[in-house]
Amino acid sequence: MAAFRNIKSITQISKLFNNAVSNRTVIPANTVLAIRNLSTTKCLGGLMEFFDDEKNWGVNEVKTGKSWSIDELRIKSNSDLHKLWFVLLKERNMLLTMEEESKEETRLFPSPERIDKVEVSMDNLEAVVKERNKAYFELETGETGERKVEEIMGPFGLPVQHEQEEYLIPKHMNAEWQKKHVHDVDNADVKKFVRLYKEKEMREKRQQQTRDFNHVIGLLKRFPDMDMEALKAKYPDVDIDKAKRSRKCRGHFVPK
Amino acid sequence: MRLTQLLCSSVGKWSKQFSNLPDRYIERTMNQVYWKNPKGSQYKPNTEVKRKKFRFSVHRPWTAQFRQQNSPGKLYKKVFVEPIKDWSFFRGDRVEVLVGPDKGKQGYVKQIIEERNWVFVEGLNCTLKDMGGDKKYPGIYVKMEQPLLVTTQVSLVDPSDLQATAFEWRFTEEGDKVRVSTRTGRIIPLPASIEETIDYKSKATYKEQPKDTLADDVSEVTFQPALKTFQMDIMESMDIKDERVPLKTYWY
Numbered sequence: 001m002a003a004f005r006n007i008k009s010i011t012q013i014s015k016l017f018n019n020a021v022s023n024r025t026v027i028p029a030n031t032v033l034a035i036r037n038l039s040t041t042k043c044l045g046g047l048m049e050f051f052d053d054e055k056n057w058g059v060n061e062v063k064t065g066k067s068w069s070i071d072e073l074r075i076k077s078n079s080d081l082h083k084l085w086f087v088l089l090k091e092r093n094m095l096l097t098m099e100e101e102s103k104e105e106t107r108l109f110p111s112p113e114r115i116d117k118v119e120v121s122m123d124n125l126e127a128v129v130k131e132r133n134k135a136y137f138e139l140e141t142g143e144t145g146e147r148k149v150e151e152i153m154g155p156f157g158l159p160v161q162h163e164q165e166e167y168l169i170p171k172h173m174n175a176e177w178q179k180k181h182v183h184d185v186d187n188a189d190v191k192k193f194v195r196l197y198k199e200k201e202m203r204e205k206r207q208q209q210t211r212d213f214n215h216v217i218g219l220l221k222r223f224p225d226m227d228m229e230a231l232k233a234k235y236p237d238v239d240i241d242k243a244k245r246s247r248k249c250r251g252h253f254v255p256k
Numbered sequence: 257m258r259l260t261q262l263l264c265s266s267v268g269k270w271s272k273q274f275s276n277l278p279d280r281y282i283e284r285t286m287n288q289v290y291w292k293n294p295k296g297s298q299y300k301p302n303t304e305v306k307r308k309k310f311r312f313s314v315h316r317p318w319t320a321q322f323r324q325q326n327s328p329g330k331l332y333k334k335v336f337v338e339p340i341k342d343w344s345f346f347r348g349d350r351v352e353v354l355v356g357p358d359k360g361k362q363g364y365v366k367q368i369i370e371e372r373n374w375v376f377v378e379g380l381n382c383t384l385k386d387m388g389g390d391k392k393y394p395g396i397y398v399k400m401e402q403p404l405l406v407t408t409q410v411s412l413v414d415p416s417d418l419q420a421t422a423f424e425w426r427f428t429e430e431g432d433k434v435r436v437s438t439r440t441g442r443i444i445p446l447p448a449s450i451e452e453t454i455d456y457k458s459k460a461t462y463k464e465q466p467k468d469t470l471a472d473d474v475s476e477v478t479f480q481p482a483l484k485t486f487q488m489d490i491m492e493s494m495d496i497k498d499e500r501v502p503l504k505t506y507w508y
Contacts, residue, residue: 065468077478078489113281120280133485156299164507171508223338230341
């Protein structure tokens, strides 16, 4: 790949980078800070860690297992999860870099589902961390400890989900917030809009019901010996007996 | 219901089982967004105009052929698919073909396309397709299996007498759901290849790859419950002490 033509310059930069890091770790020698700055992780390739193993360049597929499930993550300690998060983050960065590089080089990016596997693992990990924090806060404070979401009236007269934010002054003093979030919806224009919007929603719902009903008629016509339970399970809102009575439902034969 | 969920549910479980691909990847490759609502104050926030009706045929949703078949602007006539309560034909099942030139022959299910109620039976119900021909060269004929409808065109085979049979799902004394032949009352066992994927024959025989976490490391229990949040625990383990008192703030 062409990006690797500049390998020399990249490794030189990474060398500089490594030196800078190691110099910094040497200076403080007394306290805990020194221990924190001293990284025990083996430095593999500096900036080349953004790229995959050279064996995987230009291959058709890179075999990998499944993503971490929630149950597998629940049995891991907080520090393990913390470490795993950075492993996953590095892997995702590497995969996105490789994807971009493959695009530039018009080459095949092997096994693109790896990105999804890593992202699913990260989502699951975050869910487990939230779950643990929520348990702590519910026990200690009786609240979830997460950002609250409340339903407020939007500018169009329709309710919107508002994620609360942190401010230094209370609500009644915050004129800027009031201007942005408090809407006068008690006027004729908004009322007309809401009426027409509700009408549109109702019409869409009714049209969907009619479409489903006609589809069921089509199914009954084509498959008269169909499993009626399966049909009822798939279209719970459709009156199947009424559909059976429909003229369109009957085939071109004399009824028995 | 969100459209992504709809998309995901439109691809049947058994259609994607053999590929061993994450649902999210299948969803991502199928997704065709033509227009997105701009950010800001909208009466319908995060609205997307995207393809809702897909043509499912012999091509799998994550392949280039599927994308070509469902390219933007291409519409197809509606296909009526008979609803089925429980999917009952799995990879490796011995079935009898009830129609066509191979009527009465038995074979094994090779591929499942749940969206159309189709199965492919290995080596049966084939057509010859001319491939790679041009003006000078006539091309070569490739034998390809054609799909068969599970509702009318194939039948499961009773293992006791190797004859085609009707069946139903019943529960055993232990509470397992099994397929039972209505003719002989024998159980038709699920094939061993039911959990086979492109990556492994069975979960037990999976060969660990260099990028995988070892199974022992995954199953090791390291969690010790303590009255701490995640952040408190990490700060303690890293010896970070924060004694600053936060300002009084308001959330709204």
